[in-house]
Amino acid sequence: MTEPGGAQDDELLWLMMNGDEEAFAALYRRWQGGIYRFALQMSGSPSAAEDVTQEVFLTLMRDARNYDPGRGSLGAYLYGIARNQVLRWLERGRADVPLSGAPEDGEEAGLPASADNPLGDLTRQETVEAVRRAVLALPPHYREAVVLCDLEEMDYAAAAEVLECSVGTVRSRLHRARGLLLEKLRVSAEKEASLRKLNPARCLI
Amino acid sequence: MNCQEFEEIVVEAARGRSAEGGLPAGGLAHAETCADCAARLAGQRALSAGLRALAGSMAEQQAPGRVESALRSAFRGQTALPGRKPAGTRRWYGWAALAAACLILGVVTVGRVLSGPRAPQARPRPAVPAERPGRAVLAEARPAPAPPKLRRQEQSSRAAARRTVRRVRQPLGGEEQEAEFVPLLYGSAPTPLDGGQVVRLRLPPSALAALGLPVNMSRTEAVQADVLFAEDGMARAIRFLR
Ligand SMILES: [Zn+2]
Numbered sequence: 152m153t154e155p156g157g158a159q160d161d162e163l164l165w166l167m168m169n170g171d172e173e174a175f176a177a178l179y180r181r182w183q184g185g186i187y188r189f190a191l192q193m194s195g196s197p198s199a200a201e202d203v204t205q206e207v208f209l210t211l212m213r214d215a216r217n218y219d220p221g222r223g224s225l226g227a228y229l230y231g232i233a234r235n236q237v238l239r240w241l242e243r244g245r246a247d248v249p250l251s252g253a254p255e256d257g258e259e260a261g262l263p264a265s266a267d268n269p270l271g272d273l274t275r276q277e278t279v280e281a282v283r284r285a286v287l288a289l290p291p292h293y294r295e296a297v298v299l300c301d302l303e304e305m306d307y308a309a310a311a312e313v314l315e316c317s318v319g320t321v322r323s324r325l326h327r328a329r330g331l332l333l334e335k336l337r338v339s340a341e342k343e344a345s346l347r348k349l350n351p352a353r354c355l356i
Numbered sequence: 357m358n359c360q361e362f363e364e365i366v367v368e369a370a371r372g373r374s375a376e377g378g379l380p381a382g383g384l385a386h387a388e389t390c391a392d393c394a395a396r397l398a399g400q401r402a403l404s405a406g407l408r409a410l411a412g413s414m415a416e417q418q419a420p421g422r423v424e425s426a427l428r429s430a431f432r433g434q435t436a437l438p439g440r441k442p443a444g445t446r447r448w449y450g451w452a453a454l455a456a457a458c459l460i461l462g463v464v465t466v467g468r469v470l471s472g473p474r475a476p477q478a479r480p481r482p483a484v485p486a487e488r489p490g491r492a493v494l495a496e497a498r499p500a501p502a503p504p505k506l507r508r509q510e511q512s513s514r515a516a517a518r519r520t521v522r523r524v525r526q527p528l529g530g531e532e533q534e535a536e537f538v539p540l541l542y543g544s545a546p547t548p549l550d551g552g553q554v555v556r557l558r559l560p561p562s563a564l565a566a567l568g569l570p571v572n573m574s575r576t577e578a579v580q581a582d583v584l585f586a587e588d589g590m591a592r593a594i595r596f597l598r
Contacts, residue, residue, distance in 0.1 A: 175431050176424070184418040191417060204419040208427050279413055282406040301371070301404075302411045326367050333399050336406075 160225040168215050179208055182226060185303055186233045192298045193237045195287045203236040227312035234295065234313060241291055285335040293328035300325050357382040362393045370400030537584060537593040554582045 158166075158177065166174035186207050191200035210232050211218075218228050286297055299310040300321065307318045307325075314321060362383055368374040369383060379387070379397070387394045559579050584593040 172428060172431050176428060179424055179427060183423070187419040188414055188417050192414070201419055201423060205423050205426065208423075209430065212427070212431060278406060279409045282403075282410045286407075286410070297407070301407045302414070304411070329367055329400065329403055333403055336403070337399075 161220055164215060164218070164225060167211075175208075175212070178211070178225075182229050183208070185226075186229055189230060189298055189303060190233055190237050192283075192286065192302055193234075193291070193294060194240055195283075199237070199240050203233050203240070206236050207232045223312045224309075227309065230299075230313040231315070238291060281336065281339060282332075285332050285339070288335060289328055289331055293324055293331060296321055296324040297328045297332070301329075357386040359386075359390060359393055362386050362390070363396065366393070366396055366400050370397065370404045372404070535595050535597075537582075537595040539593050554584050 158174075160178065160181070163174040163178045163181075167178060183204055187200050187204045190203035191197060194200060194203070207229055211229065218225060222228075223231075286294060286302075289297065295314060296310065299305045299313060300307065305313070307321045310321045311318045365374060365380070365383055369379040372378065374380070387397050559581055561579075580597040582595050582597070
Protein backbone atom coordinates (compact mmCIF):
# COMPACT_ATOMS: atom_id res chain seq x y z
CA MET A 152 0.00 0.00 0.00
CA THR A 153 1.65 3.21 -1.10
CA GLU A 154 1.75 6.29 1.01
CA PRO A 155 1.50 9.87 -0.23
CA GLY A 156 4.56 12.12 -0.36
CA GLY A 157 6.35 13.51 2.68
CA ALA A 158 7.96 11.60 5.50
CA GLN A 159 7.64 7.83 5.46
CA ASP A 160 5.06 6.21 7.70
CA ASP A 161 7.70 4.44 9.76
CA GLU A 162 9.53 7.68 10.41
CA LEU A 163 6.34 9.44 11.46
CA LEU A 164 5.40 6.50 13.62
CA TRP A 165 8.74 6.62 15.40
CA LEU A 166 8.33 10.35 16.02
CA MET A 167 4.79 9.79 17.21
CA MET A 168 5.92 7.14 19.65
CA ASN A 169 8.37 9.69 21.00
CA GLY A 170 5.61 12.14 21.71
CA ASP A 171 5.54 14.20 18.50
CA GLU A 172 1.94 15.32 18.11
CA GLU A 173 2.50 16.70 14.63
CA ALA A 174 3.81 13.35 13.48
CA PHE A 175 0.67 11.73 14.84
CA ALA A 176 -1.43 14.39 13.09
CA ALA A 177 0.45 13.76 9.84
CA LEU A 178 -0.28 10.05 10.06
CA TYR A 179 -3.89 10.77 10.88
CA ARG A 180 -4.31 13.11 7.92
CA ARG A 181 -2.58 10.69 5.61
CA TRP A 182 -4.84 7.76 6.41
CA GLN A 183 -8.08 9.02 7.93
CA GLY A 184 -9.85 9.69 4.62
CA GLY A 185 -9.43 6.17 3.32
CA ILE A 186 -10.22 4.63 6.70
CA TYR A 187 -13.34 6.76 7.08
CA ARG A 188 -14.58 5.98 3.56
CA PHE A 189 -13.88 2.29 4.00
CA ALA A 190 -15.93 2.25 7.21
CA LEU A 191 -18.66 4.35 5.62
CA GLN A 192 -18.92 2.17 2.53
CA MET A 193 -18.93 -0.96 4.64
CA SER A 194 -21.43 0.24 7.23
CA GLY A 195 -23.54 2.79 5.37
CA SER A 196 -23.50 4.80 8.58
CA PRO A 197 -21.59 8.08 8.96
CA SER A 198 -21.71 7.79 12.74
CA ALA A 199 -20.27 4.28 12.66
CA ALA A 200 -17.57 5.46 10.24
CA GLU A 201 -16.70 8.28 12.61
CA ASP A 202 -16.52 5.92 15.58
CA VAL A 203 -14.40 3.45 13.66
CA THR A 204 -11.98 6.15 12.51
CA GLN A 205 -11.61 7.44 16.04
CA GLU A 206 -11.08 3.95 17.39
CA VAL A 207 -8.46 3.11 14.75
CA PHE A 208 -6.28 6.05 15.71
CA LEU A 209 -6.85 5.62 19.45
CA THR A 210 -5.62 2.07 18.94
CA LEU A 211 -2.60 3.36 17.06
CA MET A 212 -1.91 5.73 19.94
CA ARG A 213 -2.30 2.97 22.53
CA ASP A 214 -0.79 0.00 20.76
CA ALA A 215 1.68 1.38 18.23
CA ARG A 216 4.20 -1.12 19.58
CA ASN A 217 2.02 -3.91 18.24
CA TYR A 218 2.60 -2.80 14.67
CA ASP A 219 5.24 -4.96 13.02
CA PRO A 220 6.53 -3.46 9.75
CA GLY A 221 7.77 -6.91 8.80
CA ARG A 222 4.21 -8.15 8.54
CA GLY A 223 2.84 -5.42 6.32
CA SER A 224 2.48 -1.71 5.76
CA LEU A 225 1.13 0.69 8.33
CA GLY A 226 -1.80 1.34 6.00
CA ALA A 227 -2.71 -2.32 5.97
CA TYR A 228 -2.39 -2.39 9.77
CA LEU A 229 -4.76 0.57 10.12
CA TYR A 230 -7.27 -0.77 7.59
CA GLY A 231 -7.09 -4.09 9.38
CA ILE A 232 -8.10 -2.45 12.66
CA ALA A 233 -10.88 -0.61 10.86
CA ARG A 234 -12.06 -3.82 9.28
CA ASN A 235 -12.26 -5.59 12.64
CA GLN A 236 -14.19 -2.69 14.10
CA VAL A 237 -16.62 -2.60 11.18
CA LEU A 238 -17.19 -6.36 11.24
CA ARG A 239 -17.91 -6.16 14.95
CA TRP A 240 -20.38 -3.37 14.28
CA LEU A 241 -22.05 -5.38 11.53
CA GLU A 242 -22.22 -8.46 13.74
CA ARG A 243 -24.18 -6.45 16.26
CA GLY A 244 -26.76 -5.89 13.54
CA ARG A 245 -26.32 -2.17 13.62
CA ALA A 246 -26.59 -1.69 9.87
CA ASP A 247 -29.77 0.21 10.45
CA VAL A 248 -28.76 3.72 9.46
CA PRO A 249 -28.87 4.35 5.73
CA LEU A 250 -26.03 6.28 4.17
CA SER A 251 -28.50 8.57 2.49
CA GLY A 252 -32.16 8.52 1.64
CA ALA A 253 -33.22 4.89 1.75
CA PRO A 254 -36.04 3.80 -0.52
CA GLU A 255 -39.43 4.21 1.02
CA ASP A 256 -41.77 1.28 1.57
CA GLY A 257 -42.43 -0.55 -1.64
CA GLU A 258 -39.80 1.36 -3.53
CA GLU A 259 -36.87 -0.56 -4.94
CA ALA A 260 -33.36 0.68 -5.54
CA GLY A 261 -34.55 1.71 -8.97
CA LEU A 262 -32.39 2.11 -12.02
CA PRO A 263 -33.48 3.98 -15.08
CA ALA A 264 -33.22 1.30 -17.69
CA SER A 265 -33.68 1.19 -21.39
CA ALA A 266 -34.56 -1.70 -23.64
CA ASP A 267 -31.02 -1.71 -25.02
CA ASN A 268 -29.20 -1.76 -21.72
CA PRO A 269 -31.14 -3.06 -18.75
CA LEU A 270 -28.52 -1.62 -16.39
CA GLY A 271 -29.05 1.85 -17.74
CA ASP A 272 -26.43 4.51 -17.27
CA LEU A 273 -24.85 3.61 -13.95
CA THR A 274 -23.10 6.93 -13.67
CA ARG A 275 -26.32 8.93 -13.24
CA GLN A 276 -26.89 10.29 -9.76
CA GLU A 277 -29.88 8.15 -8.88
CA THR A 278 -28.16 5.07 -10.17
CA VAL A 279 -25.02 5.85 -8.21
CA GLU A 280 -27.32 5.67 -5.23
CA ALA A 281 -28.60 2.31 -6.45
CA VAL A 282 -25.04 1.02 -6.81
CA ARG A 283 -24.30 2.21 -3.30
CA ARG A 284 -27.27 0.31 -1.93
CA ALA A 285 -26.38 -2.79 -3.91
CA VAL A 286 -22.85 -2.70 -2.45
CA LEU A 287 -24.27 -2.34 1.05
CA ALA A 288 -26.52 -5.34 0.44
CA LEU A 289 -23.57 -7.63 -0.34
CA PRO A 290 -22.41 -10.11 2.29
CA PRO A 291 -19.55 -8.46 4.22
CA HIS A 292 -16.68 -10.56 2.82
CA TYR A 293 -17.74 -9.72 -0.73
CA ARG A 294 -18.49 -6.13 0.18
CA GLU A 295 -15.01 -5.54 1.58
CA ALA A 296 -13.43 -6.86 -1.61
CA VAL A 297 -15.47 -4.40 -3.70
CA VAL A 298 -14.84 -1.51 -1.33
CA LEU A 299 -11.09 -2.04 -1.18
CA CYS A 300 -10.42 -3.03 -4.79
CA ASP A 301 -13.02 -1.12 -6.79
CA LEU A 302 -13.91 1.85 -4.59
CA GLU A 303 -10.60 2.49 -2.85
CA GLU A 304 -8.69 1.16 -5.87
CA MET A 305 -6.27 -0.96 -3.89
CA ASP A 306 -4.41 -3.59 -5.83
CA TYR A 307 -5.00 -7.22 -4.95
CA ALA A 308 -1.79 -7.54 -2.96
CA ALA A 309 -2.65 -4.59 -0.71
CA ALA A 310 -6.22 -5.79 -0.24
CA ALA A 311 -4.91 -9.25 0.63
CA GLU A 312 -2.77 -7.69 3.38
CA VAL A 313 -5.79 -5.97 4.85
CA LEU A 314 -8.09 -8.96 4.55
CA GLU A 315 -5.38 -11.38 5.70
CA CYS A 316 -5.98 -13.78 2.85
CA SER A 317 -4.32 -14.72 -0.42
CA VAL A 318 -4.36 -12.61 -3.55
CA GLY A 319 -6.28 -15.38 -5.27
CA THR A 320 -8.98 -15.24 -2.62
CA VAL A 321 -9.32 -11.47 -3.03
CA ARG A 322 -9.61 -11.88 -6.77
CA SER A 323 -12.23 -14.61 -6.61
CA ARG A 324 -14.25 -12.73 -3.97
CA LEU A 325 -14.19 -9.59 -6.08
CA HIS A 326 -15.32 -11.48 -9.18
CA ARG A 327 -18.12 -13.16 -7.26
CA ALA A 328 -19.09 -9.85 -5.66
CA ARG A 329 -19.32 -8.15 -9.04
CA GLY A 330 -21.50 -10.95 -10.31
CA LEU A 331 -23.82 -10.48 -7.34
CA LEU A 332 -23.87 -6.73 -7.85
CA LEU A 333 -24.86 -7.10 -11.49
CA GLU A 334 -27.59 -9.51 -10.51
CA LYS A 335 -29.00 -7.15 -7.87
CA LEU A 336 -28.85 -4.18 -10.18
CA ARG A 337 -30.45 -6.07 -13.03
CA VAL A 338 -33.33 -7.25 -10.86
CA SER A 339 -33.81 -3.72 -9.55
CA ALA A 340 -33.76 -2.29 -13.05
CA GLU A 341 -36.32 -4.79 -14.29
CA LYS A 342 -38.63 -4.08 -11.36
CA GLU A 343 -38.29 -0.38 -11.98
CA ALA A 344 -39.10 -0.84 -15.65
CA SER A 345 -42.22 -2.85 -14.92
CA LEU A 346 -43.34 -0.31 -12.31
CA ARG A 347 -43.06 2.40 -14.91
CA LYS A 348 -45.19 0.43 -17.30
CA LEU A 349 -47.85 -0.03 -14.62
CA ASN A 350 -47.70 3.55 -13.44
CA PRO A 351 -46.65 5.87 -16.26
CA ALA A 352 -47.52 9.00 -14.24
CA ARG A 353 -44.54 8.17 -12.05
CA CYS A 354 -42.26 9.02 -14.96
CA LEU A 355 -43.53 12.59 -15.03
CA ILE A 356 -42.22 13.32 -11.57
CA MET B 357 -11.17 -17.63 -27.51
CA ASN B 358 -14.20 -19.46 -26.17
CA CYS B 359 -16.88 -18.28 -23.70
CA GLN B 360 -15.11 -19.74 -20.66
CA GLU B 361 -11.84 -18.04 -21.52
CA PHE B 362 -13.71 -14.82 -22.14
CA GLU B 363 -15.39 -15.04 -18.75
CA GLU B 364 -12.00 -15.36 -17.08
CA ILE B 365 -10.71 -12.09 -18.50
CA VAL B 366 -13.80 -9.95 -18.76
CA VAL B 367 -13.79 -8.61 -15.18
CA GLU B 368 -10.17 -7.49 -15.21
CA ALA B 369 -10.65 -6.07 -18.70
CA ALA B 370 -13.71 -4.09 -17.61
CA ARG B 371 -11.82 -2.85 -14.56
CA GLY B 372 -8.98 -1.72 -16.80
CA ARG B 373 -6.60 -3.92 -14.83
CA SER B 374 -5.79 -6.53 -17.46
CA ALA B 375 -2.27 -6.79 -18.79
CA GLU B 376 -3.44 -5.19 -22.00
CA GLY B 377 -5.34 -2.45 -20.14
CA GLY B 378 -8.54 -3.66 -21.76
CA LEU B 379 -9.88 -6.57 -23.71
CA PRO B 380 -7.25 -8.39 -25.79
CA ALA B 381 -7.82 -8.71 -29.52
CA GLY B 382 -9.00 -12.30 -29.18
CA GLY B 383 -11.59 -11.23 -26.62
CA LEU B 384 -12.89 -8.43 -28.80
CA ALA B 385 -13.25 -10.78 -31.71
CA HIS B 386 -15.17 -13.24 -29.54
CA ALA B 387 -17.51 -10.55 -28.20
CA GLU B 388 -18.37 -9.54 -31.77
CA THR B 389 -19.62 -13.00 -32.56
CA CYS B 390 -21.09 -14.08 -29.19
CA ALA B 391 -24.13 -12.17 -27.92
CA ASP B 392 -23.87 -13.61 -24.40
CA CYS B 393 -20.28 -12.52 -23.97
CA ALA B 394 -21.02 -9.13 -25.53
CA ALA B 395 -23.76 -8.66 -22.91
CA ARG B 396 -21.36 -9.86 -20.20
CA LEU B 397 -18.82 -7.29 -21.30
CA ALA B 398 -21.41 -4.50 -21.44
CA GLY B 399 -22.65 -5.37 -17.93
CA GLN B 400 -19.15 -5.42 -16.44
CA ARG B 401 -18.25 -2.16 -18.14
CA ALA B 402 -21.44 -0.51 -16.87
CA LEU B 403 -20.71 -1.81 -13.38
CA SER B 404 -17.17 -0.46 -13.47
CA ALA B 405 -18.52 2.91 -14.55
CA GLY B 406 -21.10 2.84 -11.76
CA LEU B 407 -18.51 1.92 -9.14
CA ARG B 408 -16.16 4.62 -10.39
CA ALA B 409 -18.98 7.14 -10.15
CA LEU B 410 -19.76 5.97 -6.62
CA ALA B 411 -16.11 6.21 -5.63
CA GLY B 412 -15.96 9.67 -7.20
CA SER B 413 -19.03 10.81 -5.29
CA MET B 414 -17.33 9.83 -2.03
CA ALA B 415 -13.78 10.88 -2.84
CA GLU B 416 -13.96 13.98 -0.69
CA GLN B 417 -15.58 12.25 2.27
CA GLN B 418 -13.51 12.25 5.40
CA ALA B 419 -13.89 12.13 9.13
CA PRO B 420 -15.28 15.34 10.63
CA GLY B 421 -12.72 17.74 12.07
CA ARG B 422 -13.90 17.01 15.60
CA VAL B 423 -12.36 13.55 15.39
CA GLU B 424 -8.90 14.99 14.82
CA SER B 425 -9.45 17.49 17.62
CA ALA B 426 -10.44 14.77 20.05
CA LEU B 427 -7.53 12.58 19.02
CA ARG B 428 -5.06 15.43 19.30
CA SER B 429 -6.37 16.16 22.80
CA ALA B 430 -5.91 12.53 23.69
CA PHE B 431 -2.38 12.57 22.32
CA ARG B 432 -1.51 15.85 24.00
CA GLY B 433 -2.70 14.52 27.32
CA GLN B 434 0.14 12.07 27.55
CA THR B 435 2.86 14.63 26.93
CA ALA B 436 1.47 16.84 29.69
CA LEU B 437 2.18 14.17 32.27
CA PRO B 438 5.51 14.22 34.12
CA GLY B 439 8.04 11.43 33.66
CA ARG B 440 6.76 10.40 30.27
CA LYS B 441 8.97 8.10 28.24
CA PRO B 442 8.78 6.95 24.63
CA ALA B 443 6.08 4.46 23.82
CA GLY B 444 8.51 1.72 23.00
CA THR B 445 9.91 1.64 26.49
CA ARG B 446 6.83 1.47 28.66
CA ARG B 447 3.07 1.38 28.67
CA TRP B 448 2.57 5.09 28.20
CA TYR B 449 -0.69 4.67 26.43
CA GLY B 450 -2.59 4.15 29.64
CA TRP B 451 -1.42 7.52 30.89
CA ALA B 452 -2.04 9.16 27.57
CA ALA B 453 -5.53 7.92 27.32
CA LEU B 454 -6.17 8.56 31.01
CA ALA B 455 -5.10 12.15 30.75
CA ALA B 456 -7.09 12.56 27.56
CA ALA B 457 -10.16 11.04 29.08
CA CYS B 458 -9.86 13.27 32.14
CA LEU B 459 -9.39 16.31 29.93
CA ILE B 460 -12.34 15.42 27.77
CA LEU B 461 -14.55 14.46 30.67
CA GLY B 462 -13.63 17.77 32.28
CA VAL B 463 -14.67 19.63 29.16
CA VAL B 464 -17.92 17.72 29.05
CA THR B 465 -18.54 18.50 32.69
CA VAL B 466 -18.01 22.21 32.19
CA GLY B 467 -20.22 22.12 29.11
CA ARG B 468 -22.96 20.41 31.03
CA VAL B 469 -22.70 22.80 33.95
CA LEU B 470 -22.95 25.75 31.59
CA SER B 471 -25.84 24.34 29.58
CA GLY B 472 -27.81 23.02 32.54
CA PRO B 473 -29.51 19.65 32.89
CA ARG B 474 -30.86 17.94 29.80
CA ALA B 475 -34.57 17.58 29.33
CA PRO B 476 -35.53 13.97 29.96
CA GLN B 477 -37.66 13.33 26.88
CA ALA B 478 -36.13 11.40 24.01
CA ARG B 479 -35.75 13.04 20.61
CA PRO B 480 -36.05 11.18 17.33
CA ARG B 481 -32.64 10.70 15.76
CA PRO B 482 -32.24 12.00 12.20
CA ALA B 483 -31.16 9.41 9.64
CA VAL B 484 -28.03 11.36 8.77
CA PRO B 485 -27.17 13.75 11.57
CA ALA B 486 -25.30 16.77 10.27
CA GLU B 487 -23.59 17.56 13.53
CA ARG B 488 -23.28 15.47 16.63
CA PRO B 489 -21.03 17.48 18.88
CA GLY B 490 -20.92 14.78 21.53
CA ARG B 491 -19.45 12.13 19.26
CA ALA B 492 -15.89 13.25 18.98
CA VAL B 493 -15.52 13.36 22.71
CA LEU B 494 -15.12 9.94 24.19
CA ALA B 495 -18.12 10.06 26.44
CA GLU B 496 -21.48 11.64 26.85
CA ALA B 497 -22.28 13.20 30.18
CA ARG B 498 -25.37 14.05 32.12
CA PRO B 499 -25.65 15.32 35.66
CA ALA B 500 -25.63 12.63 38.31
CA PRO B 501 -28.55 12.50 40.68
CA ALA B 502 -26.63 13.41 43.83
CA PRO B 503 -22.99 14.14 44.68
CA PRO B 504 -21.82 11.32 46.95
CA LYS B 505 -19.04 11.44 49.49
CA LEU B 506 -16.03 9.34 48.78
CA ARG B 507 -15.14 7.27 51.78
CA ARG B 508 -11.55 7.79 52.89
CA GLN B 509 -11.00 4.14 53.59
CA GLU B 510 -11.80 3.36 49.98
CA GLN B 511 -8.69 5.26 49.00
CA SER B 512 -6.49 3.69 51.60
CA SER B 513 -4.63 1.16 49.47
CA ARG B 514 -4.07 -0.16 46.01
CA ALA B 515 -5.14 -3.58 47.17
CA ALA B 516 -8.53 -2.26 48.13
CA ALA B 517 -8.82 -0.61 44.77
CA ARG B 518 -7.97 -3.81 42.95
CA ARG B 519 -10.56 -5.71 44.96
CA THR B 520 -13.15 -3.13 44.11
CA VAL B 521 -12.24 -3.15 40.44
CA ARG B 522 -12.69 -6.89 40.36
CA ARG B 523 -16.07 -6.48 41.94
CA VAL B 524 -17.34 -4.04 39.35
CA ARG B 525 -16.07 -6.08 36.44
CA GLN B 526 -19.20 -8.18 36.58
CA PRO B 527 -21.44 -8.05 33.48
CA LEU B 528 -23.38 -4.85 33.29
CA GLY B 529 -26.95 -4.46 32.23
CA GLY B 530 -30.47 -4.78 33.50
CA GLU B 531 -31.72 -2.55 36.25
CA GLU B 532 -29.46 0.33 37.29
CA GLN B 533 -27.62 -0.35 40.52
CA GLU B 534 -24.84 1.76 41.94
CA ALA B 535 -21.62 0.01 42.90
CA GLU B 536 -19.11 1.50 45.28
CA PHE B 537 -16.71 4.15 44.06
CA VAL B 538 -13.37 2.86 42.87
CA PRO B 539 -10.40 5.17 43.34
CA LEU B 540 -8.53 5.99 40.15
CA LEU B 541 -4.83 5.75 40.90
CA TYR B 542 -2.32 8.00 39.19
CA GLY B 543 0.81 5.96 39.67
CA SER B 544 1.19 6.97 43.30
CA ALA B 545 -0.65 6.47 46.54
CA PRO B 546 -4.12 8.00 46.48
CA THR B 547 -4.52 11.33 48.16
CA PRO B 548 -7.32 12.04 50.61
CA LEU B 549 -10.38 13.63 49.12
CA ASP B 550 -13.32 15.07 50.97
CA GLY B 551 -15.61 15.69 48.08
CA GLY B 552 -15.91 16.74 44.50
CA GLN B 553 -18.35 16.75 41.66
CA VAL B 554 -19.90 13.61 40.29
CA VAL B 555 -20.84 13.38 36.64
CA ARG B 556 -22.79 10.53 35.15
CA LEU B 557 -21.31 9.37 31.87
CA ARG B 558 -21.65 6.76 29.23
CA LEU B 559 -18.14 5.44 28.68
CA PRO B 560 -17.11 3.33 25.71
CA PRO B 561 -14.59 0.53 26.35
CA SER B 562 -11.76 2.66 25.02
CA ALA B 563 -12.47 5.32 27.62
CA LEU B 564 -12.58 2.69 30.37
CA ALA B 565 -9.22 1.41 29.22
CA ALA B 566 -8.05 5.01 29.20
CA LEU B 567 -8.97 5.27 32.84
CA GLY B 568 -6.69 2.34 33.49
CA LEU B 569 -9.49 -0.10 34.21
CA PRO B 570 -9.38 -3.70 33.02
CA VAL B 571 -11.63 -3.94 30.02
CA ASN B 572 -12.56 -6.67 27.64
CA MET B 573 -11.88 -4.80 24.41
CA SER B 574 -14.13 -7.11 22.46
CA ARG B 575 -16.99 -5.39 24.27
CA THR B 576 -18.45 -2.61 22.25
CA GLU B 577 -21.28 -1.20 24.35
CA ALA B 578 -20.81 1.92 26.38
CA VAL B 579 -21.15 1.53 30.13
CA GLN B 580 -22.89 3.96 32.41
CA ALA B 581 -20.80 5.22 35.29
CA ASP B 582 -20.48 8.05 37.77
CA VAL B 583 -17.10 9.77 37.71
CA LEU B 584 -15.97 11.83 40.65
CA PHE B 585 -13.92 14.89 39.71
CA ALA B 586 -11.79 16.60 42.33
CA GLU B 587 -11.41 20.34 42.66
CA ASP B 588 -8.38 20.21 40.37
CA GLY B 589 -10.53 18.76 37.60
CA MET B 590 -8.93 15.33 37.74
CA ALA B 591 -11.09 12.24 37.74
CA ARG B 592 -10.47 10.62 41.12
CA ALA B 593 -12.98 7.80 41.36
CA ILE B 594 -15.51 5.93 39.35
CA ARG B 595 -18.49 3.76 40.08
CA PHE B 596 -20.46 1.71 37.61
CA LEU B 597 -24.19 1.50 37.33
CA ARG B 598 -25.51 -1.97 36.80
ZN1 LIG C 1 -19.09 -16.28 -25.62
